[in-house]
Amino acid sequence: MYERKTPLTIDCGLHLTKEVLNGKWKPALLNAISMDVKRPSEMLRLFPGATRRVLNVQLKELEGHGIVEKKTYPQLPPKVEYSLTEIGWSLMPIIDAMNQWGDANRSFLETVITQSPKIGETSKSVCQMYRRIVVVPKIG
Amino acid sequence: MYERKTPLTIDCGLHLTKEVLNGKWKPALLNAISMDVKRPSEMLRLFPGATRRVLNVQLKELEGHGIVEKKTYPQLPPKVEYSLTEIGWSLMPIIDAMNQWGDANRSFLETVITQSPKIGETSKSVCQMYRRIVVVPKIG
DNA sequence: CATATAGGGGATAAATTTATCCCTACACCA
DNA sequence: TGGTGTAGGGATAAATTTATCCCCTATATG
Numbered sequence A, B: 001m002y003e004r005k006t007p008l009t010i011d012c013g014l015h016l017t018k019e020v021l022n023g024k025w026k027p028a029l030l031n032a033i034s035m036d037v038k039r040p041s042e043m044l045r046l047f048p049g050a051t052r053r054v055l056n057v058q059l060k061e062l063e064g065h066g067i068v069e070k071k072t073y074p075q076l077p078p079k080v081e082y083s084l085t086e087i088g089w090s091l092m093p094i095i096d097a098m099n100q101w102g103d104a105n106r107s108f109l110e111t112v113i114t115q116s117p118k119i120g121e122t123s124k125s126v127c128q129m130y131r132r133i134v135v136v137p138k139i140g
Numbered sequence C: 001c002a003t004a005t006a007g008g009g010g011a012t013a014a015a016t017t018t019a020t021c022c023c024t025a026c027a028c029c030a
Numbered sequence D: 001t002g003g004t005g006t007a008g009g010g011a012t013a014a015a016t017t018t019a020t021c022c023c024c025t026a027t028a029t030g
Helices: A013-021 A026-034 A040-046 A052-064 A092-104 A106-115 B013-021 B026-034 B040-046 B052-064 B092-104 B106-115
Strands: A068-073 A079-084 B068-073 B079-084
Touching: A013 A026, A013 B026, A013 B092, A013 B106, A026 A040, A026 A052, A026 A068, A026 A079, A026 A092, A026 B013, A040 A052, A052 A068, A092 A106, A092 B013, A092 B092, A106 B013, B013 B026, B026 B040, B026 B052, B026 B068, B026 B079, B026 B092, B040 B052, B052 B068, B092 B106
Parallel strands: none
Antiparallel strands: A068 A079, B068 B079
């Protein structure tokens, strides 16, 4: 496995949070899981741009960081379900805010991002979902 | 300049926002600017772990994305001041939330992040600041 | 003249993250 | 028997991001 060579910067809350959300599909995965897309195969269908491998890797990191939980059902064919932990749920306001901000400013952002010098191409594919309001489970 | 070879994923709001905040120091820079740390040299002093080069690059990207504005005073020695644009200010609730979430969960996160298999070392150095409440300037 | 301040940026190396490819296991269906 | 669905992960290549180094402008100071 890959081992980090540079000290990870975790000086302020921003960097800590960034580290947790750091991964191309992590916010999208959390959003999906929060809306009951629990199984890997569903997620894979939901994000046509992602490969199975990447989702596995990022889910594993989220699990390692205590943000999601994985339940493996001892069946065949195998069945796995992910769910948010309490701390994972507490991230959702941020995920929601990011989602809303991006959507609210989509036309502007698409313009500036596309005109940005280093951009070649962009790919779009809707991943909109609506999470029903859920009472965050209280542990304790 | 570097040119992207893979299509950038901007399907949902999450990915758009992620793209804007994508950069090791961008959230921290926005936070700093929002608290009146306007000049490059101040920022450099504020983030001991960052080099001038990286900050320049990331500030330039933020500028290109319309999140910050740069004012160059035609003086010698040169003087430059950055400020948030309206859309930049509208990001601050997200930045604040990320900062608060990270700080609120610091002890837990430090543990899981440090125990995460690929981590070697971490570096800390406070970057706490308190932004006074500011009325977001209304353009129009 | 050397050094410091203040700001910008090219070139290149190193680190990190994503993408590709391929293989495992088992059950069910035609 | 051969294909499909479900899930996991090693190995390696490619892409992207950060880090290092070095150079430039111009003034003021020791």
